[in-house]
Amino acid sequence: xxxxxxxxxxxxxxxxxxxxxxxxxxxxxxxxxxxxxxxxxxxxxxxxxxxxxxxxxxxxxxxxxxxxxxxxxxxxxxxxxxxxxxxxxxxxxxxxxxxxxxxxxxxxxxxxxxxxxxxxxxxxxxxxxxxxxxxxxxxxx
Numbered sequence: 001x002x003x004x005x006x007x008x009x010x011x012x013x014x015x016x017x018x019x020x021x022x023x024x025x026x027x028x029x030x031x032x033x034x035x036x037x038x039x040x041x042x043x044x045x046x047x048x049x050x051x052x053x054x055x056x057x058x059x060x061x062x063x064x065x066x067x068x069x070x071x072x073x074x075x076x077x078x079x080x081x082x083x084x085x086x087x088x089x090x091x092x093x094x095x096x097x098x099x100x101x102x103x104x105x106x107x108x109x110x111x112x113x114x115x116x117x118x119x120x121x122x123x124x125x126x127x128x129x130x131x132x133x134x135x136x137x138x139x140x141x
Contacts, residue, residue: 006038006050010118012039018057021140025104027059027141031132033134034060041085043068056086061125063097066119072113084114085091095120101139102129 015036020029022036029036039058042048045068058066066083074081084094094111095104104120106112116123132138 001042006055009138010050010052011038013052014055014057018086018089019140021057022059022062023056023091024058024062024084024114024118025122025125026091027061027125027128027138028132028137029057031128032059033135036055037058037063039063039066041087042070046070053087059125061122062118062120069117072111072117074109075116076112077109080111081109083117084110100130101133102126 015029015038018036019064020036021027022029036057036059038055040048040050040056041056045052048054069081069083071082073079084091089110092108094105094108094114097103098105103126104115106115129138
């Protein structure tokens, strides 16, 4: 389903709920060169619906890497594991920051597969986090 299929009102609800941040890597729309996307957590082809319960705000990087995936292999246990689900799980239960708040660390199998598959520590994102941290604008939550 294209972004045009998501109403502006629904987009506003999702954006406000996410406080203008990617719900995976926590990149802030205020400092993004591109508008964040509203993505289907469970893809439509896997019977996901266009409802607030199945929509998340995502930066272009996370959205592109996730695409229609919902699972990946945990690098530590080699088990197939579900990706982080922003509507059903709490970010802080699955992720934490490194000492300088520039990189996200997966705490659980779900956290680890999400960090790896969505490449939450992409070089540009890590560099931006460092700059924002130095100016007191990171982490956002």
